[in-house]
Amino acid sequence: MTPPALDLVEHARANGYAVGAFNVHSPETTQALLLAAERTSTPLFLQVGRAVIPHMGLRAAYEMTVRTAAESDAVHVIHLDHGTEAEVLEALRLGFTSIMYDGAHLPFEENIAATRRLTRIAHDFGAMVEAELGRIPDADEDVDWDAYYTDPGEAERFVAETGVDVLAISAGVVHGVPLTTASPLAIDRIEKIRALVDVPLVLHGASGLTPTEISDAIRAGVHKLNLDTDLRFAFRRGIEETWAAGDRQLETALARGRELMAEATVTKMADFGCLGRAQDVTLVDSSPTRSW
């Protein structure tokens, strides 16, 4: 079941919560996310992210996600995370209904021009467009945050000139979980950006944030939260637990990882305030059958 992606985020904005966007890596991790969504009637974004594309290719990742989701009645949107221009164009042809274009490597003016062009194309395909402004570092980077935070004035111009539907911002979180210092989540920066920008905001790298930080971010204007690392830890725990008890079939370990990841996803959905929201969005009839 796939509602228009932007409706999902706008519903979150109108009702004061955030919708979760979680990465797919394999059939089992995709199933884990769908199980969490089904068990709690929660809508979600299934993200084809930076790691899975070199692993299996964009087309195979999309087809795997579509096939797995077809066996579920979870309300979902399939989203491309951090796409290059070529990946965005391929994703639209494949049938993605939500894409993020990452033009962060370009100078600001060129980023605006490229994002505007791709946004027009994506809108012709009926897809939601996300872009990111400011730099979101990796967990192991040394960071001078002033150089990384999204500049509110630039955000205002960027959204007005590109026409993007949602904007990912840098406000203190990183990709991955920082192992040494706590992330300095800048709620005041989010509020400043929201005051100037009329589209919903997105925060990447929500792993490691406390439930309080998450609800503060939502109150400040964030209505899509991307999260991967904490769920990967849960999946890994399932595998390690299984093999710590002696040699087992690979499938036994993967199934345990899937279950622990599903449970961890429900916990995150509760933090995001999105549990049970699928009932509020329009459903398309389907009758899935499956064996997992």
Ligand SMILES: [Zn+2]
């Ligand atoms: Zn990201």
